Every structure is written in C-alpha cells, then in structure tokens.
Amino acid sequence: MSPDHSSEVKSGERFQFGENWNRFLSVVDEDRIREAEATLRQMLDVESLTDKVFLDIGSGSGLFSLAARRLGAKVYSFDYDPASVACTREMKRRYREGDVDWRIDEGSVLDADYVKGLGQFDIVYSWGVLHHTGNMVEAFANAANALRPGGALFIAIYNDQGVISRYWTLVKKLFNRVPLSRPFLILLHAPYLLLLRFAVRLLLGRLQLERGMSMWHDMLDWLGGYPFEVAKPEVVLEFFLPRGLELKKLRTCAGRMGCNEYVFR
Ligand SMILES: C[S@@+](CC[C@H](N)C(=O)[O-])C[C@H]1O[C@@H](n2cnc3c(N)ncnc32)[C@H](O)[C@@H]1O
Numbered sequence: 245m246s247p248d249h250s251s252e253v254k255s256g257e258r259f260q261f262g263e264n265w266n267r268f269l270s271v272v273d274e275d276r277i278r279e280a281e282a283t284l285r286q287m288l289d290v291e292s293l294t295d296k297v298f299l300d301i302g303s304g305s306g307l308f309s310l311a312a313r314r315l316g317a318k319v320y321s322f323d324y325d326p327a328s329v330a331c332t333r334e335m336k337r338r339y340r341e342g343d344v345d346w347r348i349d350e351g352s353v354l355d356a357d358y359v360k361g362l363g364q365f366d367i368v369y370s371w372g373v374l375h376h377t378g379n380m381v382e383a384f385a386n387a388a389n390a391l392r393p394g395g396a397l398f399i400a401i402y403n404d405q406g407v408i409s410r411y412w413t414l415v416k417k418l419f420n421r422v423p424l425s426r427p428f429l430i431l432l433h434a435p436y437l438l439l440l441r442f443a444v445r446l447l448l449g450r451l452q453l454e455r456g457m458s459m460w461h462d463m464l465d466w467l468g469g470y471p472f473e474v475a476k477p478e479v480v481l482e483f484f485l486p487r488g489l490e491l492k493k494l495r496t497c498a499g500r501m502g503c504n505e506y507v508f509r
Contacts, residue, residue, distance in 0.1 A: 248352075249324055256421035259468040261376070262327020264461050265305040269334055272307060277339075280311035287493055287507050288367065288396055293317035296366040299390055301353050302373025306332030310339055312369070313346045320362060322351040324377075353383045364392040371400040372503055378471040384483050397489065400503035404474040408501070416470040429467055437463040477504055484508050 252258035285291060294316035300309040303321035309332060313319045323329050329350045340346055351358045353370070354377050368390050374383040380401075391397055402409070415433070418425045438459055481491060489508035496504045 249326065256423075257378070257471070259376075259416070259420055259465075259470045260325060260327060261304065261465070261469070262323070262325035262329070262331060264465050265328050265331040267461055268305045268307075269331060269338075272305070272335070276307065277311060277314065280307050281315055284308065284311055284315060284369075284398075287398055287495075287505065289492070290315075293367070297392075298367045298369060299362065299365040301368065301370035301387055301390075302328070302376070303332045303348070304328050304373075306335035306348070308369060308371065309346065309348075310335050312367070313340060313343065317367065318345040320347050320349070320365070322349040322362075324350070324352040326350055353377060353386050354379055356382075356386050356389075359386045359390055362390060364395070365390055366392055366395045367398065368395065369398045371398070371505075372402075374399060375402045375473040375475070376469060376471055380473040380475065381483065384480075388484065388487055388489065391489075394509065396492070397484070397508040398506070399480075399508075400505045401480055402472070402474040403497050403499065403502060403504050404476045404479070405499070405501060409474040412501075413472055415467060416472050419468045420470045426467075430463070433467060434463065437466060477506075480504070480506060 249258065253260055284293070292315050293312055296317040298309075298312040298317035298319045300306075300312065300319060300321040303309050303323050305328075306321060309319050309321040321332050323332065329348060332348050336343065336346055336348060353359060353374065368387055370383075370387050374380050374387060377383045387399065388397060415429060419429055442459060477494060477496060484506075485491070491506065492509050493507040494504065
C-alpha cells in the first residue's frame with residue numbers, strides 16, 4: 245500500500261475498493277468483456293479505437309482498460325488503491341500478457357504533476373472515480389487537463405439527490421470510521437439494498453449486474469464507498485463547458501441513486 249492510501253484507510257477516511265475488485269475477477273467472462281466493449285463503442289460513437297491513446301483513471305478491476313485495448317487503443321491505466329492496481333494487472337496477465345501497449349501504474353488523479361507527466365490522451369475515461377477521490381473539483385480539472393485537443397472525456401459521477409445523498413454520506417462515513425457499526429448498517433440497509441432491488445430487477449428481467457460482482461458485494465461497495473461526493477448534471481456542465489468542452493452525450497440515472505454518465509469533447 246502507498247503510505248498515503250494506507251494511512252487514509254487506517255484513519256477511516258477511505259474505503260478499500262480494490263478488495264472488492266478482487267472478487268469481481270472471478271465473474272469476468274467473455275460476455276462481460278464484450279458488454280464493456282459495446283458500452284465504449286456506443287458512448288464514444290466509434291466502431292474501433294485503433295490509433296487512439298486511452299487513459300483509464302481509477303481502473304478498478306481493469307475491465308474497461310481491457311475493453312479499450314481490445315478495441316485497438318493504446319491504454320494507460322492507473323489507480324490509487326494498490327489492490328485495484330493488482331486487479332488490473334491480473335486482468336492483463338489473464339487476457340493480454342506481455343502486451344507492451346497496455347501500461348498499468350499506481351497513482352492518484354489528485355496528483356497534478358503525476359497526471360501532467362503522463363502526457364495527453366485521445367480518450368480520458370474515468371467511470372465512478374472522480375467523486376471518490378476526496379476532491380472532486382480538483383479531480384475534474386486534472387482529468388480534463390489530460391485531454392488532447394479534440395479528445396473525448398467519458399466520466400460517470402454520482403447524482404445529487406439532496407437530503408438522500410447527505411444521508412448516504414453519513415452512512416458511508418460511519419461505515420469507515422467505526423468498524424463496529426458495520427453489522428448494524430448492513431442489517432439496517434439490506435432490506436432495501438438487497439431485497440427491494442432484487443425484486444425490481446426480477447420484475448424487469450435484469451438479474452445480471454452490469455458492472456457489479458454480486459448484489460452482496462455491491463451492497464458493501466455502496467455502504468463503504470467513501471470519500472463520496474455527488475453532483476447534479478448542471479454542476480458538472482458548469483465546470484466543463486466554460487473550459488472549452490462540448491457535451492456530446494448525457495445518460496442520466498433519471499433522478500435516482502446512481503451515476504450520470506457524460507461524454508465531452
Ligand atoms: C467505484 S470504483 C470504479 C472502477 C472502474 N472505473 C469501473 O468503472 O469499474 C472507483 C475506483 O477509483 C479509485 N480511486 C479512488 N480515488 C482515486 C484517485 N485519487 N486516483 C485514482 N483512482 C482513484 C478506487 O481505488 C477505485 O478503484
């Protein structure tokens with residue numbers, strides 16, 4: 245563990261996302277990889293990424309880095325959590341061992357000098373990450389600075405649900421700062437996070453989780469996912485539009501709990 249990361253975890257300021265990603269590796273299969281490729285093709289409006297350079301900020305499991313690489317991009321992945329970095333490396337070992345066009349590193353998007361040193365990219369991808377850094381606005385700026393002129397920025401940011409988001413922020417803080425509270429928080433929220441959501445998925449015929457591993461581990465990820473910030477679409481647009489970026493796609497979670505996805509150019 246990097247000293248900063250481990251001290252943040254020890255002081256209850258940060259959730260260890262990477263531990264959960266390790267479990268995800270066991271459910272990765274060809275279908276999931278193809279789905280990830282399809283998402284990138286659809287959101288970026290491309291058939292292939294040949295000749296593109298792709299930066300995956302907060303690569304987590306490494307699934308989307310792998311998808312970008314399979315679509316032909318040269319990929320640079322980094323993550324702040326050493327266990328996430330290990331997952332991305334394991335993904336590469338399994339599917340692209342020895343591939344010199346996929347580089348993986350440990351680093352933080354909040355380290356402006358580190359990000360600057362990576363150069364500029366045709367595609368900067370950061371799904372569900374910038375709101376978990378502890379300083380979302382600084383993370384926005386550093387991610388945008390890694391874009392080559394004409395490049396695409398694809399990000400997903402938690403929706404701001406007002407008082408509901410404030411409630412989840414408190415739950416997440418407690419989950420990380422007071423480990424003894426965890427069984428209680430799980431018991432309290434499992435009926436909603438497991439049973440109700442399972443019933444809704446069953447009704448909609450969507451039992452397979454798009455990005456997750458299992459409803460149980462997704463629940464732990466949700467309860468523990470801290471630092472945590474949220475933003476309404478207008479706040480995200482107000483940040484990026486004056487910086488010369490144009491909104492190409494917006495896929496919202498329809499006001500519910502979840503992420504809004506944005507593609508800027
Ligand atoms: C919810 S996961 C998303 C993973 C992946 N992008 C995906 O879509 O599956 C958030 C990831 O962001 C990483 N992260 C948090 N803070 C970060 C930072 N300052 N710099 C880079 N990565 C960070 C976490 O370690 C974790 O792997």
